Amino acid sequence: EDPSDWSLNEVVYKDLLANQALQGRRPSVDIFASPGTSKVPQVYFSNYLGVGCKGLDAFSHPWILPDDPAPLAFINGPFAEMSLIIRKSYAQGVPSQGSQSGPRMVPVTN
Secondary structure, eight states, rough: OTTTTOOOOOHHHHHHHHHHGGGTTTEEEEEEEEETOSSSTTTTTSSOOOEEEESGGGGSSOSSTTTOOOOEEEEEOOOOHHHHHHHHHHHHHOOTTTTTSSSOOOOOOO
């Protein structure tokens, strides 16, 4: 068993999807997942191969997929790698919540 393989609580995830900043959109890719934890089981990156897995090691792949007309990534990565996650997000042109176009990062607060 992999202790780093965990999933966001389903109630919290549903609350996140209800965030007005998402304007009813749903994530089109789950960046850090496994076959059993992915919130977007048809498109995710993982440390384990499975149906829907687009590649191993999320950091070695683009997070905005070329065939995605309205990309929205669900990123619930390891907290120890958060600075790398933020740097990669900005390097790939993922703007913050205030942006009017393109993919977005929506901060989650309780």
